Amino acid sequence: MSLRVEHDIFMVRQRGREVAAAIGLEYQDQIRIVTALSEVARQLLARAGGADVTFRAGPDPGGLGQILRIDLVASGAVALSERGRGYAAAVERLVDRLETVREDRSTVFRMSRRLPASAPVLNRERLTDLRARLADKLPGTPLEELGLQNEQLVTALDEVRSQRDELAVLNEELRETNHGVMALYSQLSEELEATNQGVVALYAELDEKSAQLRAASEAKSRFLANVSHELRAPVTAIIGLGRLLTDSSSEPLTGEQARQVGLIRSSASDLLSLVNELLDLAKAESGRLEVSWADVDLKVVFGQLRGTLRALATRPEVELVVEEPPQPATIRSDEVLLAQVLRNLLHNGLKFTERGEVRMRAERSGDQWVLSVTDTGPGIPAELQGRIFEEFYQVPGRSAAGTGLGLPYAKRLVTLLGGTLDLTSEPGRGSTFVVSLPAAGG
Numbered sequence: 052m053s054l055r056v057e058h059d060i061f062m063v064r065q066r067g068r069e070v071a072a073a074i075g076l077e078y079q080d081q082i083r084i085v086t087a088l089s090e091v092a093r094q095l096l097a098r099a100g101g102a103d104v105t106f107r108a109g110p111d112p113g114g115l116g117q118i119l120r121i122d123l124v125a126s127g128a129v130a131l132s133e134r135g136r137g138y139a140a141a142v143e144r145l146v147d148r149l150e151t152v153r154e155d156r157s158t159v160f161r162m163s164r165r166l167p168a169s170a171p172v173l174n175r176e177r178l179t180d181l182r183a184r185l186a187d188k189l190p191g192t193p194l195e196e197l198g199l200q201n202e203q204l205v206t207a208l209d210e211v212r213s214q215r216d217e218l219a220v221l222n223e224e225l226r227e228t229n230h231g232v233m234a235l236y237s238q239l240s241e242e243l244e245a246t247n248q249g250v251v252a253l254y255a256e257l258d259e260k261s262a263q264l265r266a267a268s269e270a271k272s273r274f275l276a277n278v279s280h281e282l283r284a285p286v287t288a289i290i291g292l293g294r295l296l297t298d299s300s301s302e303p304l305t306g307e308q309a310r311q312v313g314l315i316r317s318s319a320s321d322l323l324s325l326v327n328e329l330l331d332l333a334k335a336e337s338g339r340l341e342v343s344w345a346d347v348d349l350k351v352v353f354g355q356l357r358g359t360l361r362a363l364a365t366r367p368e369v370e371l372v373v374e375e376p377p378q379p380a381t382i383r384s385d386e387v388l389l390a391q392v393l394r395n396l397l398h399n400g401l402k403f404t405e406r407g408e409v410r411m412r413a414e415r416s417g418d419q420w421v422l423s424v425t426d427t428g429p430g431i432p433a434e435l436q437g438r439i440f441e442e443f444y445q446v447p448g449r450s451a452a453g454t455g456l457g458l459p460y461a462k463r464l465v466t467l468l469g470g471t472l473d474l475t476s477e478p479g480r481g482s483t484f485v486v487s488l489p490a491a492g493g
C-alpha cells in the first residue's frame with residue numbers, strides 16, 4: 052500500500068488490522084501492532100511525505116517462529132524527530148522487533164510481531180487464500196476506523212484499570228503477609244529471648260550446684276581426714292593393750308580369754324588398716340599429698356616389691372612373677388607413691404587369684420613407661436570395670452577381705468604422677484591393670 056495523504060493512515064491501519072486478524076494474531080497483539088504501525092506512518096507522512104507499506108507473513112529468519120512483518124519504506128534518509136524517537140521507544144514496546152534499515156535512496160522502518168504458537172501454519176495455499184479474501188474486503192471510511200479505534204481504546208483502558216485493581220489486591224495481600232511475617236518474627240524473637248533467659252538461669256543453677264558439690268566433696272575429705280586421724284590413736288592404743296594382755300610378763304589368761312583378746316587385736320588391726328587407707332585417700336583427694344619427684348630406678352622398685360610381696364603369696368597354686376625391667380629403667384617419679392600403687396595392684400592380684408600366676412612387667416613405649424600387673428584370677432565383668440574404681444565398691448560375691456579403697460587410691464596416685472590407670476579383664480580368665488606414666492615425670 053502506499054501512504055501519501057492523511058487519509059491513507061486510516062487505510063493502512065485498517066489493512067494492518069485485517070491482515071493481523073487473518074493470520075491469527077491475538078486481539079491484544081492486533082491492537083499493539085496497528086497502533087505501532089499508525090504511529091510510524093503518521094511520522095513518516097509528516098517528515099518524509101509518505102512511504103510504501105508492505106505486509107509479510109511467514110517464518111522469521113531471526114528465529115522468532117511465524118511472524119507478521121511490516122515494512123514502511125520512505126525515500127531518502129529519514130530520521131525520526133526527537134519526539135519521534137520517544138515514540139519509537141514506546142512503539143518498540145508494542146512490537147517484538149523494530150529496526151531502521153538505511154538503504155541507498157531510502158530508509159526502511161521494519162516492525163515484527165510474533166504469531167502465537169497456536170496460529171495455523173502459513174503455507175502457500177493459505178497465503179493465496181488470505182490474499183484473495185483481503186482483496187475482496189471493501190475499505191471502510193475513516194469514521195468507521197475511528198470508531199473501532201475508540202472501541203479498542205476503551206478496551207485497553209478497561210484492561211489497565213482491572214490490572215491496577217489486581218495490583219492493589221496484590222499489594223494489600225503483600226502488606227498482610229508482611230504483617231504476618233513481622234508478627235511471627237517478633238514472636239520468635241520473644242521465644243528466643245525467653246529460651247536464652249532459661250538457659251542463663253540453668254547455667255547459674257548449674258554453677259551453684261557445682262559449687263555445692265565441690266564444697267560437699269571438700270567437706271567429705273575433711274571429715275574423712277579428721278575422723279580417721281582421731282580414730283588412729285585409740286585403735287593403736289587397743290592394739291597395744293591387747294599385746295600387753297597377751298605378753299608373757301602379764302598375768303596368764305585362760306584359753307578363752309586369750310582367744311577373745313586375739314579377736315580384739317585382729318579386729319583392731321583391720322580397723323587400723325581401714326583408717327590408714329581412709330587417711331591416705333583423704334590426703335590424696337584434698338591435694339595435701341606432696342609428690343617428691345626424683346629419678347627412680349624401676350629395677351630397684353621391682354626388686355623391693357618382689358621381696359615384700361613374696362610373703363603375701365601364700366597359695367602354692369599361685370606364682371608371683373616380677374619380671375626384670377628392660378635397661379635403662381629410670382623414670383622421673385615418686386618412688387614411695389609408685390611403689391604403693393604397684394603394691395596395691397599386686398596385692399589385689401594375689402588376693403583374688405586362686406591358681407595360676409600374678410605377673411608384673413615393665414615396658415618402655417616411646418616417652419612412656421607401661422607397667423602392667425596381670426593375673427589369672429576371676430576377672431571383672433565389663434559393666435563393673437568402671438565401678439571398682441569408686442570408693443568402697445567391691446564386686447559382690449568375692450569373699451576376700453578388703454575395704455574397697457585400694458583402687459580409687461591407686462588411681463588418684465597415678466593421676467598425681469601424671470599417668471593413667473586402665474583395666475582390661477575377661478571374667479573367668481583374669482585381669483590386667485596397666486599403669487602408663489610419662490618417663491620424664493608428670
Ligand code: ADP
Pocket residue numbers: 399400403426428429430431439444445446447449452453454455456457458459482
Ligand atoms: P579391696 O581390694 O580392698 O576390696 P579395691 O579398691 O582394691 O578394694 O578393689 C575393689 C574391688 O575390685 C575388689 O573388692 C574386687 O572385687 C575387685 N578387684 C580388684 N582387683 C581385682 C583383681 N585383680 N581380680 C578380680 N577382682 C578384683
